[in-house]
Amino acid sequence: MSLLKVERVHKSYNGLQVLKNVSLDVQAGERHVLIGPNGAGKTTLFHCMTGTLPIDEGVVTVNGRQISGLPPYTAVRVGMARTFQKNNLFDNLTVEENLHLAIAACKPYRFHFFKPFYKYTDLLEEAEQLLKQWDLWERRACVVNQLSYGEQRLLELLLALASKPRLLLLDEPTSGMSPAETAQTTRLMQSMPRSITLLVIEHDMDVVFSIADRITVLHHGEVFLSGAPEEIRGDERVKEIYFGGGAPLYAEA
Amino acid sequence: MKKETVALHVAFVAATMLLPLILTSYGLKLTSEVLIIAMFVMSLGLIIGFAGLVSLGHAAFFGIGAYTVALISEHVDNTWLLLIAAVVTAGIVAFLSGLMFIRSSGAYFLMITLAFGQMLYAIAYKMEGVTGGADGKAVSESFNLGFGAIESRLAFYYVAAAAFLACYYLLRVFLSSPLGKGVRGIKENESRMTALGYNTHLYKLTVYSLSGMMAGFAGALYAYFNQYISPDLLHWMFSGQALIMVIVGGVGTLLGPAIGAGFFVILQNYISSYTERWPIIMGLLFVCLVLYGRGGVIHLASLVWSHLQSKRRTGREKSVLPKEGSGFESLKG
Amino acid sequence: MLKLDRVHTYYGNSHILQGLSFEVPTGTCVALLGRNGAGKTTTIHSIAGLTPPRQGTIAYRDKSISGLPPHHIARLGIGLVPQGRRIFPSLTIRENLTVSARDSGDTEAGRKRWDLEAVYDLFPILKEREHNRGTQLSGGQQQMLAIGRALMTNPRFLLMDEPSEGLAPVIIEQVGEIIDRLKKTGLSILLVEQNLYLACSVADEVLVMNKGQVVWQGSPQELLANQDIQHQYLGV
Amino acid sequence: GSQTASGGEGEPVKIGAILSFSGNFAPLSESIKEGMELYFELHGNQIGNRPVTIKYEDDEANPQVALRKYRQLVDSEKVDLLVGPISSSVVYALRDVIEKDKIVLIDANAAANDISWDKKSDYIYRVSISNWQDGTPGAAYIAQHVGKRAYVLAPDYPAGHETIQAFKEAFTKAGGQVIKEAWPKLGTNDYATYLTEILETKPDLVFSFLSGTDAIRFVQQYEQFGLNGRIPLTGTQEFLDPLVTDPAGKAAEGIIGATMYTASLDNPTNKAFVEEFTKKYKETPNYFNVQGYDAAQVIAKAIETAGSTKSEELIKVLKTITFSSPRGELAMDPNTHNLALDMYVAKNVWKDGKIEQEIMGIAAKGLKIPETPPAASK
Amino acid sequence: MVTSSLLMHILNGLAYGMLLFMIAAGLSIIFGLMNVVNLAHGAFYLAGVYIAYSLVARHMGFWPSLLVSVAVVAILGVLVEKWLLERVYGRELEQVLLTFGLSFIFADLVEWIWGSSPLTLPVPEALDVSLNVGGMMFPAYRIFVILVGCLLAVLLWYIESKTRIGAIIRAGVDDREMLSALGININVVFTCMFAVGAALAGLSGVLGGPIMGMYVGIDAEILVSSLVIVVVGGLGTWKGAFIGAIVIGVVDTLGRVWFPSFTMAMVFLIMIAVLLMKPNGLFGRGAAA
Numbered sequence A: 001m002s003l004l005k006v007e008r009v010h011k012s013y014n015g016l017q018v019l020k021n022v023s024l025d026v027q028a029g030e031r032h033v034l035i036g037p038n039g040a041g042k043t044t045l046f047h048c049m050t051g052t053l054p055i056d057e058g059v060v061t062v063n064g065r066q067i068s069g070l071p072p073y074t075a076v077r078v079g080m081a082r083t084f085q086k087n088n089l090f091d092n093l094t095v096e097e098n099l100h101l102a103i104a105a106c107k108p109y110r111f112h113f114f115k116p117f118y119k120y121t122d123l124l125e126e127a128e129q130l131l132k133q134w135d136l137w138e139r140r141a142c143v144v145n146q147l148s149y150g151e152q153r154l155l156e157l158l159l160a161l162a163s164k165p166r167l168l169l170l171d172e173p174t175s176g177m178s179p180a181e182t183a184q185t186t187r188l189m190q191s192m193p194r195s196i197t198l199l200v201i202e203h204d205m206d207v208v209f210s211i212a213d214r215i216t217v218l219h220h221g222e223v224f225l226s227g228a229p230e231e232i233r234g235d236e237r238v239k240e241i242y243f244g245g246g247a248p249l250y251a252e253a
Numbered sequence B: 001m002k003k004e005t006v007a008l009h010v011a012f013v014a015a016t017m018l019l020p021l022i023l024t025s026y027g028l029k030l031t032s033e034v035l036i037i038a039m040f041v042m043s044l045g046l047i048i049g050f051a052g053l054v055s056l057g058h059a060a061f062f063g064i065g066a067y068t069v070a071l072i073s074e075h076v077d078n079t080w081l082l083l084i085a086a087v088v089t090a091g092i093v094a095f096l097s098g099l100m101f102i103r104s105s106g107a108y109f110l111m112i113t114l115a116f117g118q119m120l121y122a123i124a125y126k127m128e129g130v131t132g133g134a135d136g137k138a139v140s141e142s143f144n145l146g147f148g149a150i151e152s153r154l155a156f157y158y159v160a161a162a163a164f165l166a167c168y169y170l171l172r173v174f175l176s177s178p179l180g181k182g183v184r185g186i187k188e189n190e191s192r193m194t195a196l197g198y199n200t201h202l203y204k205l206t207v208y209s210l211s212g213m214m215a216g217f218a219g220a221l222y223a224y225f226n227q228y229i230s231p232d233l234l235h236w237m238f239s240g241q242a243l244i245m246v247i248v249g250g251v252g253t254l255l256g257p258a259i260g261a262g263f264f265v266i267l268q269n270y271i272s273s274y275t276e277r278w279p280i281i282m283g284l285l286f287v288c289l290v291l292y293g294r295g296g297v298i299h300l301a302s303l304v305w306s307h308l309q310s311k312r313r314t315g316r317e318k319s320v321l322p323k324e325g326s327g328f329e330s331l332k333g
Numbered sequence C: 001m002l003k004l005d006r007v008h009t010y011y012g013n014s015h016i017l018q019g020l021s022f023e024v025p026t027g028t029c030v031a032l033l034g035r036n037g038a039g040k041t042t043t044i045h046s047i048a049g050l051t052p053p054r055q056g057t058i059a060y061r062d063k064s065i066s067g068l069p070p071h072h073i074a075r076l077g078i079g080l081v082p083q084g085r086r087i088f089p090s091l092t093i094r095e096n097l098t099v100s101a102r103d104s105g106d107t108e109a110g111r112k113r114w115d116l117e118a119v120y121d122l123f124p125i126l127k128e129r130e131h132n133r134g135t136q137l138s139g140g141q142q143q144m145l146a147i148g149r150a151l152m153t154n155p156r157f158l159l160m161d162e163p164s165e166g167l168a169p170v171i172i173e174q175v176g177e178i179i180d181r182l183k184k185t186g187l188s189i190l191l192v193e194q195n196l197y198l199a200c201s202v203a204d205e206v207l208v209m210n211k212g213q214v215v216w217q218g219s220p221q222e223l224l225a226n227q228d229i230q231h232q233y234l235g236v
Numbered sequence D: 001g002s003q004t005a006s007g008g009e010g011e012p013v014k015i016g017a018i019l020s021f022s023g024n025f026a027p028l029s030e031s032i033k034e035g036m037e038l039y040f041e042l043h044g045n046q047i048g049n050r051p052v053t054i055k056y057e058d059d060e061a062n063p064q065v066a067l068r069k070y071r072q073l074v075d076s077e078k079v080d081l082l083v084g085p086i087s088s089s090v091v092y093a094l095r096d097v098i099e100k101d102k103i104v105l106i107d108a109n110a111a112a113n114d115i116s117w118d119k120k121s122d123y124i125y126r127v128s129i130s131n132w133q134d135g136t137p138g139a140a141y142i143a144q145h146v147g148k149r150a151y152v153l154a155p156d157y158p159a160g161h162e163t164i165q166a167f168k169e170a171f172t173k174a175g176g177q178v179i180k181e182a183w184p185k186l187g188t189n190d191y192a193t194y195l196t197e198i199l200e201t202k203p204d205l206v207f208s209f210l211s212g213t214d215a216i217r218f219v220q221q222y223e224q225f226g227l228n229g230r231i232p233l234t235g236t237q238e239f240l241d242p243l244v245t246d247p248a249g250k251a252a253e254g255i256i257g258a259t260m261y262t263a264s265l266d267n268p269t270n271k272a273f274v275e276e277f278t279k280k281y282k283e284t285p286n287y288f289n290v291q292g293y294d295a296a297q298v299i300a301k302a303i304e305t306a307g308s309t310k311s312e313e314l315i316k317v318l319k320t321i322t323f324s325s326p327r328g329e330l331a332m333d334p335n336t337h338n339l340a341l342d343m344y345v346a347k348n349v350w351k352d353g354k355i356e357q358e359i360m361g362i363a364a365k366g367l368k369i370p371e372t373p374p375a376a377s378k
Numbered sequence E: 001m002v003t004s005s006l007l008m009h010i011l012n013g014l015a016y017g018m019l020l021f022m023i024a025a026g027l028s029i030i031f032g033l034m035n036v037v038n039l040a041h042g043a044f045y046l047a048g049v050y051i052a053y054s055l056v057a058r059h060m061g062f063w064p065s066l067l068v069s070v071a072v073v074a075i076l077g078v079l080v081e082k083w084l085l086e087r088v089y090g091r092e093l094e095q096v097l098l099t100f101g102l103s104f105i106f107a108d109l110v111e112w113i114w115g116s117s118p119l120t121l122p123v124p125e126a127l128d129v130s131l132n133v134g135g136m137m138f139p140a141y142r143i144f145v146i147l148v149g150c151l152l153a154v155l156l157w158y159i160e161s162k163t164r165i166g167a168i169i170r171a172g173v174d175d176r177e178m179l180s181a182l183g184i185n186i187n188v189v190f191t192c193m194f195a196v197g198a199a200l201a202g203l204s205g206v207l208g209g210p211i212m213g214m215y216v217g218i219d220a221e222i223l224v225s226s227l228v229i230v231v232v233g234g235l236g237t238w239k240g241a242f243i244g245a246i247v248i249g250v251v252d253t254l255g256r257v258w259f260p261s262f263t264m265a266m267v268f269l270i271m272i273a274v275l276l277m278k279p280n281g282l283f284g285r286g287a288a289a
């Protein structure tokens, strides 16, 4: 059953056509990776799926519910969560406060205004668990703008995980992470239960090939190719536009 | 809550309640006025410091509260009803204007709220038949919550003090609640809040309306207190003063704006009766506050505090500035 | 070309660089590796004058530059490709490139002069979109812009903080080639990278940092051969 | 005041002055202060045998601030009586508390009519002019000597409306006709629209009530647009006062109107006043100076006559007080608590590089504000 | 209405708009471009006109007085920027308090030195004539102000599009640190531009004085109308301030004729209407994504 369905989406930025007739099907439980040259429109597609940007034409449905045209926070209501390519954090809050906000977003009590935050113990516990799991527990009281870039990237990922989504959209989660953190993140993605569906944009081929069930290549705003990892790896045209033919910089996993 | 915190709160409330013991009759009156204005400034501090909505038209809601009492008291004399009417009217106007304006931000929000306030000012000024026009209107209704009319200064002081404390603790609870935290998150990074699944518009609208209601409440009390209202209560100059009080007290704190109100009103009152050159002195004070106190009395206090602390701890290097908003607020939860 | 001698840098009270010393010889590329939070960016910022070190000296062409204001340091010929791109959002792409453009003071033979045309040649997409705002580019395109912007100052020494971040593999290759080419024109480069393979393919020497100190130093081949170091400090 | 059991020999008389020292009204306030100080200085800073202290407070022309300052003066400083505000809204704001506290206020400027009518108080006495008295007296002369079809212009605020209303009534009665009214907002800085309109409507004359900077700008722009000399400009006494004519300069030449005071008035009190004033302040007195001077004079005289500073004693005296002002011999009208004023027709003339007022006749003698609002004006 | 008089009203509106533009030009640099909330704009205006007044009163002649006074205000601008503002870049609310305090100090100093009575700066003699425009008289001085307004527009356009200064300042507002790491002495650039903005305020004081008059209190009026214009036009573009001023000048002027009972709120009505339709002003750049 397809969880996320993108049908014939068009998007242009005042005149510049960025997405042309993009259709995409992501099955529940699938690990789907989106690759493509810089500027192919991957991030834009994410924006369109989550409602961050309105789409010109086309339909996006999650689990049969249309979410295109609705405000972006509704995407979270249907179980979608995303990260940003460019860090988009609460720079002046601490790591912990960042997480609290993210976790509370999906709690029924997010509108309550009569009980102090710290009395919602479930929330505090969830945050603690996540922080410990990701080695950020010691940094919990650190204000975000004092974190190193890589640490911020990690937090970016945690904010998306915090809402316990069914469908997780990750925009270059490992960029800016050191190999160690990259490996950790990769392991996390591999070990996630299949109840969580992943759609990932990634330029690190090690990561791509170690998680992907299916890969879609976007080029000039169009779906260039979509298929199993082996198919993509072997494709000459993809090599030309994306992988590059020269020296094999990448050790293949 | 920690023990010391509880003690602090008890001391705070007790101090407010015992203040009349050391005040002269005039001091009592002035302090009551300061408390009412502090409530208003606190409501502005709420949207500025916690939601990032810098308004230059907040006096509109204060004025609406005051005018509601003044106008309706000609027909109704139940104080409860009048207060509720004032709060509700201010809240409704805040909600509706918020619906229109909240998508603007920064300087644009500042100016559109200024314009809105000025429109209301113009209305109050021009509709002489209803509002008394530029000459204002006397309010003859006395304050009566059902335990007899409150006429004495002392009694009214307690009304103002109780109202102030109630507002303060209400906001404290609000700010530490999930809703309040959400509002602060929006100030920090609205786009991320949206992506996390918050309906940021609704949050902003809620806090804006709440703030308008509180301003309206303060305005209603002010009408009782002063027994006279005039369009000046709606004018942007008053909004501007309130804005300055918020900054003077300390943006991003709850008590800061209230302290700013007291600081501003009392200081200006006394300096201006000693010298005609009071604007220079006030101006210099503001400049110094920015240069040495990060713009707020409360921030200044926290700087001094952390300085003292770090002196005690030897071997420590220069102290880091406290981050905005988490400054000295010993009453913080 | 550049020499750091027992450099200590702090953020407020936190001691980040703890006596860092290394050297970048003229015309070479030195790669700086390390885990997140190791202090790589802080090193770069200390050299560029953004977080001046509290102790130790940084010498550039045998003159101390520690304590100079950033713009002064930059004018000595040190260019910066910052981490996270830091494109100026309210400038167009063209303005982003030209805002700080200048000729290097000297005209050594063989040094390529970078101007708009040269940068546009390198990254044609920038020319296509030159009147768009900087932030209207995709992430990878912004990285290209950041590299172009640094080149436009015609530096003799280039600080690159994770230049390959967010770039597609083909472009990373291209960046590798660019670095090679820059080296050939006599430029020296301090390269911070997470991409071990890119770093090893272009660097003449590799430094591994941990907790504000250099913990390992050697040639790329040595590093690739040394699984221990890779594992211990890079987590590979 | 009523609260202090005052009256003791040698104990100072404390006067509280609520004026607007910051903002547009500052020059008026300074002028009133100058006048008061001159009077007390000339009288040994004493009333009877008691020294006088005056406490000045700045109300910023804001009624809310004024109330705060009022409380400070009355509760904390315990002043014996008050000298009153510049702005009408302030006098309205103070009126009820004054009634309650039973403290005397000598109104030295605020001109609102209603303070003599519905809002009349036993404790408030005006030594300046009311809007009605300002608008009325010139009308007859203008209708007879200047022209019948008038374009009137005044700022859109209560004083403007009250003054123009009074003028209109008197003017129509004298056979004139107002062909157009213009109500620019208070503080308009560009009158071009109205000047163009005047050129278009071609009235016989323009009658205007404007004060302070509005008046200066209007007069100057009137000249810049070439109207001066083409269409006669007339107005209230504001146009005939050095506060406006000095800065406006030659542009003010030729303006005609009725005024209660000019420095050239020929009476002994004025001669002495002008001499002393010029000696002390090195400039020609304006009518605000006279208001201040007279406020001081009325206070002194009332306290001396009553032999006390008790409000109840004072008001008995104040109701019918008479005194010789630089404006002539004046008497309080007990029915309105407002003076009966002699009004003069005057014209701005250019003399020795300066505008001076030339008196051309008497517009009204002993002009009192009516006891109740004239039928049309409410 | 007769067409000729409609034309006349529009001319009045244009002239008024250009006067407003002249007054707001300095703020459009300091606030619009440099993002400094400068509530002392009116104070610089005040300083300009009062200094010029004193010089003219000492028979210095209008034009030399103008130059001297503008220079003095520029120096004042440098001092304010170097000593005070430099420490609060990027912190708007502290700027508000700082410049508010400054405006208090300046205004009160002016009152202290020159007294509170309104004064006037005479129209320079050569321009003190009325021209006949279609049968109506129009002051030559206003035509001069229109020309100055146009010149200023050209100057701003030049700064914006022909020099790197505009770009440098915008970049400096975005990310000071980064810009200085690219070799630009951002402090000097900001100081200079602030001085230029202050000088323009002073200039508008001297040139606006003969029309607007001079008194303590006009600083607040100047400040508000300048803010309105810069915001209605949209922050950060000279075009915005220019068109914004003309729109406000013309609509306000015509409004006095057609809707006389709305004169009090006219400007604010325009502002609300514009900002509801275009939340970033007429020509404002959208919030940086």
Ligand SMILES: Nc1ncnc2c1ncn2[C@@H]1O[C@H](COP(=O)(O)OP(=O)(O)OP(=O)(O)O)[C@@H](O)[C@H]1O
Residues within 6 Å of the ligand: A013, A014, A016, A018, A036, A037, A038, A039, A040, A041, A042, A043, A044, A045, A085, C129, C132, C135, C136, C137, C138, C139, C140, C141, C166, E289
């Ligand atoms: N706000 C914008 N306005 C105009 N054009 C834009 C905007 N954002 C992106 N673009 C353009 O749209 C195209 C697609 O951008 P997008 O960010 O989706 O690319 P991407 O596939 O995510 O690339 P990358 O791998 O470099 O992140 C690019 O050519 C980019 O320049």
Ligand SMILES: Nc1ncnc2c1ncn2[C@@H]1O[C@H](COP(=O)(O)OP(=O)(O)OP(=O)(O)O)[C@@H](O)[C@H]1O
Residues within 6 Å of the ligand: A145, A146, A147, A148, A149, A150, A151, A176, A178, C011, C012, C014, C016, C034, C035, C036, C037, C038, C039, C040, C041, C042, C043, C083
């Ligand atoms: N502004 C700051 N204030 C306080 N501490 C900071 C600040 N910036 C960075 N740090 C701390 O300094 C340490 C080193 O950071 P730095 O940015 O140099 O790391 P890095 O090696 O570049 O890491 P990354 O690979 O993640 O970019 C980190 O622990 C970080 O938390």
Ligand SMILES: [Mg+2]
Residues within 6 Å of the ligand: A042, A043, A044, A085, C138, C139, C140
């Ligand atoms: Mg992208």
Ligand SMILES: [Mg+2]
Residues within 6 Å of the ligand: A148, A149, A150, C040, C041, C042, C083, C161
């Ligand atoms: Mg880094």
